[in-house]
Amino acid sequence: MTNPSDLADAYARPASEVLTALDATATGLSSSEAAARLSRHGPNSLPGAKPRPAILRLLAQFNNALIYFMLAGAGAAAALGHYVDAGVILAVVIVNAIVGFLQEGKAESALNAIRDMIAPQASVLRDGRRISVGMADLVPGDVVLIEAGDRVPADLRLISARNLLVDEAILTGESVASTKGVDPVAAGAALGDRRPMAFSGTLVSAGQGSGAVTATGTRTQIGRISTLLHEVEPLTTPLLRQINAFAHRFTLLAFVGAALIFAFAVSLRGYAWDDALMAVVALAVGLVPEGLPAVITITLAIGVQRMAARRAVIRRLPAVETLGATSIICSDKTGTLTRNEMTVGRVVTADGVSVVQGAGYDPTGHDFTPEPTARGLLRAGLLCNDAELNPGTWKVEGDPMEGALIAAAMKAGLDPATERAARRLDAIPFDAQHRFMATLHDMPGQGRVMLVKGAPERIMAMCARQASEAGTQVLDHTYWSDRIAETGREGERVLGYATKPMPDGTTRIDFPDVESGLTFLGLTGFIDPPRPEAVAAIAECHRAGIDVRMITGDHAETATAIARQLGLAPDPQVLTGKDLDAIPDSGFADAVARTQVFARTSPEHKLRIVRALQSRGNVVAMTGDGVNDAPSLKQADVGIAMGIKGTEAAKEAAEIVLMDDNFASIVAAVHEGRTVHDNIRKVIAWTLPTNGGEALTVIMAILLNFALPMTPVQILWVNLLLAATLGLVLAFEPSEPGVMARRPRKSGAGLLTPFTVWRIILVSVIFMAISLAVFFWTLGQGRDIEVARTMVVNTLVVLEIFYLFNIRYLHMTSFTLTGVKGTGPVLGAIAVVVVGQLAFTYLPVMNRIFESRPLTLLDGIVIIVIGVLSLVVLEIEKHLLRDRFREE
Structure with a gap:
């Protein structure tokens, strides 16, 4: 018997020749021969994904540098004796890990979903009689009988076919069932043109036929897709890459800075080592943005909720932000860009x-x-x-x-x-x-x-x-x-x-x-006409600087005509699967970059196209609904599966599932993704100057050898109060005008863009300067240090409130009616902060805990005037320098 792997061209050979090569006859195998072949070739089944133990998936959620920051913040709070605060920080870490554990870790199900596509039973001829056998027991050379409604159980070279139509959409993407026959076709024919073949996992729409098994298990076309899924390495999303890179750099900076300050305080300023350690702990409490990961997670979760309202289910939290960075969308044609209705x-x-x-x-x-x-x-x-x-x-x-x-x-x-x-x-x-x-x-x-x-x-x-x-x-x-x-x-x-x-x-x-x-x-x-909403959505993608590519198993002429009607390009360039096979690796990425339509493609082609686009620095989103799309959905930076007509394999391999199978929903997701990224940048641009101002104030006190303008416990109070209120409300910010008029950000662009870095430095210095000026001005009036420190804490909080109004708009002025009156979450958070600060300042129990003192009405007016002036200065600075630092 010929090795089944040598029958890859069975569609190009007469049925009699294939039977001879399989050492089989049209009346089937004997039971003994089938048993011998089963032991030799193995069962006709696909391997399932090996699941990771739940405990490992849970522990993996803690493997993040910013999580280490949060643990460091908890350690700092515990070292200061603030065990309740340390417990709160630890609780945030645990909640963050649980959310990640529940949202992720399901990718392995994609392989198991493909296994379910194979029929559990098959009708075969054994010993000259028609019997039913388990799908797993099929072997090369078996003669299988199929009829309307059957799921094809293995790859078959047809021996007979009467009015046989097979729906091959899960493999080819074609909306019309393929007509099958027994006559050979030309060698090298595309998958959808192999008329004498019936492939495992496809559905018989009409007629009946019989065929000899040429491939089983992983050697079938659907098995090759399963193998491809094994070979695809999960990608880290741009957001996670940026957060990790930022966190590692920040960790190194904080560690080195704390060590240098400790050494300076002990050796040159004569601090006792325990006093120096307390000062450094105060610095760490002020510097480390321990609430940042939780706020970023909440920001993503809010994006997920907004997308759910737009009929898109986000299976992994960072995917919604990743879609906002997308520069190319590779879309299937049938059912996504078209109606899938002839x-x-x-x-x-x-x-x-x-x-x-x-x-x-x-x-x-x-x-x-x-x-x-x-x-x-x-x-x-x-x-x-x-x-x-x-x-x-x-x-x-x-x-x-x-x-x-x-x-x-x-x-x-x-x-x-x-x-x-x-x-x-x-x-x-x-x-x-x-x-x-x-x-x-x-x-x-x-x-x-x-x-x-x-x-x-x-x-x-x-x-x-x-x-x-x-x-x-x-x-x-x-x-x-x-x-x-x-x-x-x-x-x-x-x-x-x-x-x-x-x-x-x-x-x-x-x-x-x-x-x-x-x-x-x-x-x-x-x-199969284009969806009208897809035409408008593609036009909006082009305005947003996003290229759209069509990858389909359909014929080149049909795909090109649809692409023209969709407005994909005035004169769409098309490459077929055969064309792609003929392009050498050295020129493949360039050829793909010039092409808008890819027709008659196989799963390997789709995977290769996505990888080629990624190799040029693009963030690639891939849409699909068939089993044939699963490998490329997994490879893409963000995979988008169709919820109505999509297979389970496609849904499990994707990060996003569209419940309305509508390409226009992808554009809504891009819009939401860009909003989420803007809001994350706003959170960072607000949080780091806040922490930076506190840290610089402590550093200046150590360097110039004067009393700390804020005690460690007061710094911790400010961080906990503001992180739970003002820092969180930025996650709820609506989209800025023109969010879809900007080009996609570069995939390598960090969270800290040039303008953001400048902003962090400038605002940190301003906050430090104002805090020190208020501190020494109050002491100069002959008031005690507790009053001066209370003035500094209140001034810092007011500065951060007004800075929040400034940072709500990254791309326009905040001096508008909408900008001034804020949103419900913003006003609610400010109310909580005001109540908290009034308690901090005037409540006797808070005075005892935080060593704060009541202030006069004039003190309050001075602090508010300082806040208003800071907003005016920062708005002028934003207007003058935003275009110079433009990175969007």
């Missing part, structure tokens, strides 16, 4: 072309009055038809193209129930070898009539005349060849129609009746 777009007769309005199977609201010849053609399409179109739901039972013919006939005013009263007396079902279908009818007023539909070239070959309004004419081959080519260039699938009167009393028709004497009625062009 539609008759035009009717061509000898008298001209009728354009049929409306998309999909719903005929209501798109009535038209065709000329008589076109009406006769549509009647033929309605009667030579085995499909049913359910009124109200407008769902098709049967072939989608036949359903589209019913909808077109109804638009022309033909009633299926009335028209089908013309009794069908006989039929020749569609057959791949003859490429037509014929029916015999008893037509009222016309007698016995045969109607034929099928491949236009085949129908024309059986016709001598053509129908027209003026009567029948000699068939004009040139005219029809031009019309067929014109329709094909528009990416439409074409069917031809013919009629023939039959003698009275005819009750049966056979192939000789069809092969001559027909009158050609004309053509219909079918297309």
Whole structure:
């Protein structure tokens, strides 16, 4: 027996030759031989993903540098004796870990979802008898019997096929079931063109057949996809990369800085080591942004909630932000950019072309009055038809193209129930070898009539005349060849129609009746029309600087025509799977970058395309719904699966699932992702200067050898009060105007952009300078140090409130009515802060705990004036320098 791996070209070889190579016969294997082959080749099953233990997934949530910061903050609070505060920080760490644990760790399910696509039982011939065996027991050489409704259990080289249609959308993405036959096709044919093959996991839509098993388990086409999923390494999202890089740098800076300050205080300022340690702990408490990871997680979670309202389910928290960084969206065609509903777009007769309005199977609201010849053609399409179109739901039972013919006939005013009263007396079902279908009818007023539909070239070959309004004419081959080519260039699938009167009393028709004497009625062009909302969404993507690429298993002409209608490009460049195979690795990325449409692609092609785009620094989002899309969904920076028509394998491999299968929802996700990233930057740009001002104040006190303007416990109070209020409200900020008018940020761009770094330094210095000025001004009035420190704490809090209003808008001024009045969360947080500070300042118990003192009304007015002036200064600075530092 030939090794099954040597039968990769079984589709290009006669069935008898394949059987010989498999050492099998059309009557099947013997039971003993099947058992021997099973032990040799292994079971026909796919390996499941090896799940990580839950404890390891949980511990992995703590492996983050900013989490280490939070633990350091807890240690600092504990060292100061503030055990309650340390417990609060630890609680935030634990909550953050639990959220990550619940949101992530499900990617392994993608492989198990693919396993479920394989039929559990199969009908085979063993010992010359038809029996049912478990799917796992199939072996190369087995003869499998398939019929409508069956899931193909292994890759089969067909031996027989009668009216066999197989839905291969999970592998090819094509919306129309593939017609199967037994004749070989050319070597190197694309997957969707391998007519003598039936592939594991696909669904038999109609007809019946039998085939010899050529591949099982991981050697099948669906098994190769499973293997590809194993080979795809999970990517770290841009946000996580940036947070980790920032945290590691910040950790090193904090550690080195604390050590230097400690050494300086002990050796040059004569501090006792324990006093120096307390000062350094105060510095650490002020410097470390221990609440930042929690606020970032909350910001992402809010983005997830907003996306859920837009019919998008986020399976992993950082994905919504990653989509905001997307520079290229690679989209499947069928069902994502198109409706996945075949539609008759035009009717061509000898008298001209009728354009049929409306998309999909719903005929209501798109009535038209065709000329008589076109009406006769549509009647033929309605009667030579085995499909049913359910009124109200407008769902098709049967072939989608036949359903589209019913909808077109109804638009022309033909009633299926009335028209089908013309009794069908006989039929020749569609057959791949003859490429037509014929029916015999008893037509009222016309007698016995045969109607034929099928491949236009085949129908024309059986016709001598053509129908027209003026009567029948000699068939004009040139005219029809031009019309067929014109329709094909528009990416439409074409069917031809013919009629023939039959003698009275005819009750049966056979192939000789069809092969001559027909009158050609004309053509219909079918297309899976673009979603109107997808056209608008692609235009918005282009305005946002995002390229859209179509990757499909469909034919190049169809894909190119759809791409043109979608506005993908004025003149879309297209590469087929064969073209991609011929491009060397050295020039592959450049070729992919120039191309908008990829047609007749395999899962390997999709994976290679995504990797090539990523190699050029792009953040790539990939949409898909089939098993064939799962590897590229996993490889992409963010995978987006279709929730309605998507397979479970695609959903499990993706980070985002669109519940409405609508490309327009992706644009909404991009919008939300950009908002989330803006809000995270605002959180950082507000938090770090706040902490920086506190830390610089402590550093200056140590360097210049004067009393600390704030005690460690007061610093901790400020951090806990503001992080839980003002720092959190920035997560709820709505989108800034023009968020989709900016180009995508570069994938390597850090969270700390040049303008943000400048802002952190400037605001930290301003906060330090004002804090020290207030401290020494109060002491200069002869007031005690406790009052001075209370003034500093209140001043710092007021500065941070006004700075919040400044930072709410990164790309425009805050001096607008909307900017001044704020949002509900902002005003609520300020109210909490004000109440907290009033308690800190005037409540005796707080005075005892924090060594604070009551202030006068004049003190309060001075502090508020300082806050207003700081806002004016920072708004002027933002206006002057924002364009110079523009990084968006």
